[in-house]
Amino acid sequence: MKLQDIRDILGAEVITGGNLLSREVSMGCGADLMSDVLAYGKSGSVLLTGLTNQQVVRTAEMAEIVAICFVRGKRPDEKTVSMASSQGLPLMGTTLPMFESCGRLYKNGLRGVSEYGE
Amino acid sequence: MVQDKPITKVQELVYEMKVKQVMAENLITVRPETPMSQLREIFRQKRISGMPVVEGDYLVGIVSLEDFIKWLYDREEESLIESKMTRQVECLYDDEPLVHAISKFERTGYGRFTVIDRRSGKLVGVITKGDIIAGLLEKLEIEYHEEEIHRYRASHIFEDIVADRTRLVFEYDVLGQDFEGAGECSSRLKRTLGRLGLDPATVRRVAIASYEAEMNLVVFTKGGRIVARVEPGCITMEVKDSGPGIADVKKALQPGYSTAPQWVRDLGFGAGMGLNNIQKCADEMQITSTLGKGTHLKISILTGDDSGAKGNSRAARSHRSHGQEES
Incomplete structure (x- = not known):
């Protein structure tokens, strides 16, 4: 599945x-x-989270997350956005809550980390 | 604040780079008293479609292929460029950022602009869209090349250094209570190890362990130091601080046991998983702590062929991990 x-x-x-x-x-x-x-x-996961601070971007960097999608309509501050953009880490935001966001992606064929072989 | 448009490297560069960095300086110019008929040869030979008209160092107009065709079409007698050139010339200053030039190209639809030195008012160059593209590509190429060289130099260091034993040591100072900067050291360590050309999965393990340790330093201590030693086959990392120390290391190692305050939890940490995460990433882990004195964490991660520790050694790893109490 692609980010788009x-x-x-x-x-x-x-x-x-x-x-x-x-x-x-x-x-x-x-x-x-x-x-x-x-x-x-x-490595290679998209992270869905309701947290919007800079540590989310740091965590993504360490864990090699390919993109972050903020749920529940949350938006990160400017510093977080610029940190992500300088790392080439795409950020997006949905108004859907966490459960529904995960559910929709799963229904559309995105696998979970436990199902994905190394 | 939400940004609508993504910032790309190219966008960064168009703000950073100036017109003078990409413009053509070897100018082909004509003088106002040059006859129009001579333009044909100049345009043909130089394969250009327009050029500045100058008197001394100063721009007085611009004459284009279009002006020339119009002159031909009107079947006028020989005239001087002076009388056919465009006098109202849109210019750019040489110290303007490229983004100004780009928006001017878009706004006017022109193919080229003459470039003027802001202070002297003298003509110093000509810029086309092609110059901008070439300039940007060159800059990107240079930066890409620099990163490649970093990577190349770093990844060959073990082969290039002649010694019986080689060990690289990287030290990072972590500020306590600095939540803004938290993770910075681990980020730098990760980049460094990546440049050394180490196996990405290993680099990821070191980075995660170091990040969790760094968070602990930031949250609980007044600061400390992360020291990573890279040698063939093994990376060891030591994390030291000078207090307050862990009261009960055994307890601290239990998943979910945490003494972190609520604000740390609000930031997505402090759930009592930090040390467990570190343990999970490490092939060996030792932690010693004395109340009031400080904590010393040491982990080793095996790398490359010597490790044999990819994936299936998790059980073995946790087996080897152990907590020690000093007191």
Whole structure:
């Protein structure tokens, strides 16, 4: 699944990285606890989260997350956006809540981290 | 604030680079008293479609292929360029950013602009869209090349250095309570290890462990130091601080045990998973702590062929990990 598909499925607004939407995403990871993302997230995942601070972008960098989608209509501040943009990390935001965002992506064929082989 | 448009490297460059960096300086110019009939040869030989008309160093007009064709079409007698050239010339200053030039091209639909030195008012160059594209590509090429060289130099260091044992040490100072900058050190460490050409999965493990450790330093201490040692086959990382120390290391190692305040939890950490995450990433882990004195965490991650520790060694790894208490 490509980032642009995720944008369409979630009716998401692209905050930064609009030129990178052809990037391939192999699985999805939904969490508000960054330690869980670090522990269970895999390289090549899209992260769905309700947290919007700079540590989310740092976490994505360490865990090699390919894009972040903020749920529940949350929006990051300017610093977070510029940090992501300098790392080439696309950010988007959907008004859907976490459960529905994950559900829609899963229904459309995006796999979870536990189903995805190394 | 939400940004509507993404910022790309090229967008960054069009703000950063100036007109004078990309303009053509070897100007082909004509004088006002040159006859129109001579233009044919100049346009043909130089394969250009327009040029500035100058008197001394100063621009007085611009004459284009279009002016020439119009002159031919009107079947006028020989006339001087002076009488056919365009006098109202749209110019750019040499110190303007490229983004101004681009918007001027878009707004006017012109193919070229003459460039004037802001202070002296002298003509210094001509810029076309092609010059902008070529200038940007060259700059991107240079920056790409620089990163390649970084990578190349770094990744060959182990082969180039002649010693019985080679060890690279990277030290990072972590500020306590600096939540803004938290993660910066791990980010730099990750970039450094990437440049060394180490296996990406290994780099990721080191980065995650270091990031969790860095968060601990930021949240709980007044600061500390992360020291990463890279040697063939193994990366070790030591994280030291000078207090307050962990009261019960065994407890701290239990998943979900946390003494973090609510504000840390609000930021997505402090759920008592940090040390477990570090353990998960490491092939070996030792932690010693003394209340009031500080904590010393040491982990090793095996790399390359010597490790054999990819994927299936998780169980073995956690087996080897152990907590030690000093007191």
